[in-house]
Amino acid sequence: MNHDRNYMSATPVAEAAGEGAPLYAGGLEETLSQPQTPYDPHPGFWKDQWKRIKKHRNLLVFLLPAMLVSLVFSYIPMFGILFAFKDPTQFDLAKADVMWNLTHGGWTFNNFVSIFYDASFIKAVGNTLLINVIRLVLCFPLSIIIAVQLSELKSQSLAKVILIVISIPNFLSWAIVIGIWRGFLDPDIGLLGRVTGHIMAQDVWFKPLLVFFSAWKNAGWGCILYYSAIMAIDKTYYESATLEGANRLQKMWYLTIPSILPTIALTLVLNISGMMATGFELVYTMMQVNRGTFTSSQIVLDTYIYQISVLNRENVPFATALGVFNGLIGLFLMVGGNYLTSKTLKRGLW
């Protein structure tokens, strides 16, 4: 408050003195009678902050636990980025502990360079992007379509019952989802598996099944967001559209979809920012369930990093570099996706 008043009084004085003419009638004498102060963009800023700190000193204590947890489990691991700059030939976790390895041995930038020469990494990025683009094209509109379909039902209580039923798989863990489908696709006892054969063990079916499983698990739950957005649309819009002679498909396309565009934009940004992540649990469980082998068509970024760092411990600096690179791409995608949607759809995360 204090800060605002000072700012307001400082500006007219400076301008009135410069111009020599009143800016607004009746205010000139009053402004000139005040002592002229040099222009200060933040008069009394620190004093003001100190007042606020004193006012909210108890609330600062409220903030401490969350800040501490963030510091320990998000910011301190960021120092671990230093591992990405260690020389992998002189880095061996089997020989000594982590701190010794960090303080001894040479430094290099080559880990980041060798990312681009790593064939598995290129393959992993390609697979990750492919899976996510397919998911964006097929699974992302699926939830919207289901929500529009549900909203078009005459009986909305039936729509809610359907919604409750189709959101069941979202509450199962990936292990259960894959267990269920392994049972269903089992070549001996599975109902579908007896027709299709053992497709979960075939490389060709890995990506289609992955996309299908994520649609099976998430589509029903995802459409709740859109459904409630559609339910929030004013019904009078639909009535006037009917009077104007719009049919139902036109009402869907020109009224329902534009009305839920903000929600769509929000989920689109989140989807795009998750473009480099495929869902570690899903992919790794699918890889393990029937074969336990890593073929090049199944490798994705999450599992590749896990495999070379935690599982094999073969090249920790390189894996760190991969993780950092992945995080940076994720950050870039999030900021870029948000920029894109806020430019085109005028909506975004922030």
Next chain:
Amino acid sequence: MKQGIYRFFGNYALRHFKYWAKNSAPVFKGALSKTLTALGCLTIGLAISLLLIFYSLWWLGVAFLALVLLVAVSNIVSFHSYCYLNAWELGGEGKPLDEILAIARGRFGEAEAKRLATSDRMMSKRRHSGRHPNKIRESSVDIILNVINLTALFAGIVIICFPLLNYFSLAFNDGAFNTQVVLFPVQPTLAALKYVLITTGAAEFWQAFANSTIITATVTIASNLMMALAAYSLSKRDFPFRGGILMYFVITMLFSSGIVPIYLMMSMLGLLNNILSVILISLSNVANMLYFKTFFEGISVDIEEAAKLDGASDLQLFFLIVIPMSLPIIGTCCFFTIVGTWNSYGSAMLFIDPGATKAQPLAYYLYIMLQSSTINRLDPWLQTNAQNVEAAAMLASIIPIILMYPYVVKYIKGGLQLGSVKG
């Protein structure tokens, strides 16, 4: 000329011809789309229902077949009514009767217009529908849309429920009859559930169950409490360095250093193969904090100031006034934390070895069970019942989720009440 055609083709044909000459394109399009829909529905539906009947799901197949026939018949009926309506609709769509009669008077002469106005078919059609002719056509389109819509949703429900029922009925089935299970147990028995919950597998299962319960309870209470406290501070508009502190939290959501540094840190702290690592890593939840903050900002300042005048401290204010007022958002966030923590095993895969059975959460235990698909092939009973034991363990592990499902139902019926994610 008009008179000639009229004489030659008769009343009906003339009108039909006139309509086709004027509005042939939409009629053709409509007829084509209806025919194609009918044919497509028939082919796909017949194929699916034959498949279902072939695989001994005869009643489902018959039900599906009936549905398909309904779609096709409704399409054919609507196609007929479409042509018929177009034939008698004289002056184009959506015009009142007077106008149509005026047009008829101009084209066919006074006598014919009078005959038309009193013609049985036209008037009865109008009386019967009681609405605009436009509406009649649209309602037939409506029926098709509804049928397609219901068929698709029904197919969705089948795709969701069929594998679920099929798999979980294995938990109550005798292993020798697994191939005959469709939707319900063929040879009902509780042997598999007994094996997992009471006899041989009980120790491991209940250990994992207890671990998961501890992890979920701790994370839900601690994380949401911490995040709500922080969000309450940040919901004050004049909080010092508010923007900076918010940025401090949001950055952790935007950028993470990857799994390797976190893994190395946990190994330095000596928390590997310990459920504490799984708990600690899931404590920070910035998205929930932003939801809380948005909600707290909506709480009226007057109530808090009144409580302060009565001498309430900040802690009392938070626990006695703010928390009771924001129960909906707290319930929602707690619910999501419970479901998410109970089902996740990614961090357990990082920090806990498959061999460390004392520290495994339930979802991780199930994952290991899946991975080593044959639990113990030495036991002859297990050889035939491995699948059933697995299904029983999975079924038992979703009991807490089933218990929470009434909340889901309430949540879905009430609509999504989360605030927008705004930094």
